[in-house]
Amino acid sequence: MTPPLSLQDRLAFRNGNRLKLGLFGANCSSGRAVTMVDERWSAQWPDMLRLARMADEAGLEFLLPIGRWKGYGGDTDYQGSTFETVNWASALLASTRRIGVFGTVHAPLIHPVIAAKEFVTADHVGEGRFGLNVVCGWNEGEFEMFGVKQRDHEARYDYAQEWLDAVKAMWTRTDEFDINGRYLQLKGVRAWPKPYGGSRPMIMNAGASAVGQDFAIRNCDALFRAVKHSGLGEARSQVAEVRERARQAGRELSVYTIGVMTCRPTRAQAREYYEHCTLEQADWSAVDSIMALQQINPADYSEEAFRKVRRDFANGLSGFTLIGDPDDVANDLASLHEAGFAGVALSMVNYGLELPYFCDEVLPRLVRKGLRVS
Ligand SMILES: Cc1cc2nc3c(=O)[nH]c(=O)nc-3n(C[C@H](O)[C@H](O)[C@H](O)COP(=O)(O)O)c2cc1C
Numbered sequence: 001m002t003p004p005l006s007l008q009d010r011l012a013f014r015n016g017n018r019l020k021l022g023l024f025g026a027n028c029s030s031g032r033a034v035t036m037v038d039e040r041w042s043a044q045w046p047d048m049l050r051l052a053r054m055a056d057e058a059g060l061e062f063l064l065p066i067g068r069w070k071g072y073g074g075d076t077d078y079q080g081s082t083f084e085t086v087n088w089a090s091a092l093l094a095s096t097r098r099i100g101v102f103g104t105v106h107a108p109l110i111h112p113v114i115a116a117k118e119f120v121t122a123d124h125v126g127e128g129r130f131g132l133n134v135v136c137g138w139n140e141g142e143f144e145m146f147g148v149k150q151r152d153h154e155a156r157y158d159y160a161q162e163w164l165d166a167v168k169a170m171w172t173r174t175d176e177f178d179i180n181g182r183y184l185q186l187k188g189v190r191a192w193p194k195p196y197g198g199s200r201p202m203i204m205n206a207g208a209s210a211v212g213q214d215f216a217i218r219n220c221d222a223l224f225r226a227v228k229h230s231g232l233g234e235a236r237s238q239v240a241e242v243r244e245r246a247r248q249a250g251r252e253l254s255v256y257t258i259g260v261m262t263c264r265p266t267r268a269q270a271r272e273y274y275e276h277c278t279l280e281q282a283d284w285s286a287v288d289s290i291m292a293l294q295q296i297n298p299a300d301y302s303e304e305a306f307r308k309v310r311r312d313f314a315n316g317l318s319g320f321t322l323i324g325d326p327d328d329v330a331n332d333l334a335s336l337h338e339a340g341f342a343g344v345a346l347s348m349v350n351y352g353l354e355l356p357y358f359c360d361e362v363l364p365r366l367v368r369k370g371l372r373v374s
Contacts, residue, residue: 005128005197011221011254013061013100019333019371020343022062022100023055023351024258025316027088029071029081032260032316032347034286035277036076039350043081048088049095051352056096058359059372063092064224064345067104067135069142072293074286086118093126101126102204104133107163108156109146112184115163116170116191123195130195131202134220136160136212139293157211159183164203164219171200204256217246222254224345226318232339239340254342260316261346263329263358274323277349282314290317316347329358330365337371 013020025032026048031041041047052063065088071080086103093101103122105115123130136156137143143150151159162181169177170191179186195201204222207213216223223242227235239255246253262277264270291313298306315321322332336344348354366372 002124002127002197005199007199007202007221010100010128010131010199010202014098015059015061015373017059017061017372019337019341019366020061020256021333021372022060022064022343022345023051023355024064024345024347025066026051026063026347026351027065027083027085028068028079030076030078030283031349031351032066032319033277033349034072034074034076034078034283034290034314034316035281035349036283037277037281037349039353040076041350041352043083045083047352048083049092051355052092052096052099052101054352054355054359056099058355058363060099061343062100062102062131062345063089064102064133065089065104067106067133067137069106069109070139070145072286073289074283076283076286078283078286078290086115086122089130090122090125093122093129096126096129098129100129100131100202102131102133104135106135106137106142107160108137108148108151109143112163112166113170113186113189113191116167119167119201120171120191120193120195123201124193126196128196128199128201131204133224134160134164134203134205134215136207141293153209154211157207157215160215161219168200171195213242217242217249217251217253220253222256222342224256224258227257227320227336227339227341228312229320232335235341236339243340255340256343256345257336257341258316258319259322259333259336259344259346260319261322261329261348261354261358263322263324263326263348263354263362265325267324267328270323270325270328273349274321278315279311284310284314287313319347320344322346326357326361326365329362330369333362333366334369334371 029043065085068082071077089101089103206224262274
């Protein structure tokens, strides 16, 4: 018997920090920075392990990987080298003590019986610190690699619903059962052990569409949504609205966001480094290939607007930019919290080199603001 662990404790990452913090995308080469600079993130295992232990020691709440099967090409083959996320999570959970680690799983590509057991395995390794990010996928080349035909957008979430219901059934049902769904026909299913401590892993997704958000409201504990500085006012009401809709459906949903950070001792140094990496040294051919995959066509934009979109893609594809000195970054994080976000998943050009400065300078400022306990 494992000691009991409540779902509430899991969702709070077993601490009282009001603003939760994590790292996003470190399982992929170059992380979320589409740049050619030499110090871009390698995502090699020794660096990864050192980073996870550093984040764990600093009290960060989570590591969120990207489920990516095929690199984007360009001069650097952006995100061309990636660790499979559930194996990655298991290994990191075995090597850390407190931090939560997510697996990011494409429902249409991984059989639910295998998936449910992988999640339970990682959850026991981490004594209840595993979390699940369910994604439906969008990258045609990845589906072709698997020989799987991508469903239309709505049907993707229909399938994901059946897939997640099956996973949850395997996490909870103690009998032998059949599943006779529209997509899944499974006979005589048995699954032991159950997740750690009598509760289940935290479940998140990052649907941006109406169906994606409805999926989160029905099934998830956390919804991740990207926001920009210019959209913060709007985000405040959208966060409140989606949480209220969840409440009306009898569910509690936390909303998180993603931040792309460059923090340096002075604002000028931060700005200079940001411009060096994401403008002068951007891997523009990779940026163009990502945009083509997402059917973003120059013909649909004015020249100026297209340049801006292209720049956003170079800057980690999307996300709130946190650029400045430690006060600027702490203030930006506070404004995200104030807009209703429960937490932020951060990325940086080189996580291993940049995280120590963030922990030394920004975390104490967040403690002083009452957003985190020391
Ligand atoms: C924080 C975050 C993480 C995401 N992770 C992945 C991922 O790892 N793999 C993937 O294929 N899509 C990923 N996505 C894309 C979403 O799952 C989703 O498909 C996208 O936001 C579009 O929303 P929609 O499916 O409702 O149209 C992510 C999006 C965000 C904002």
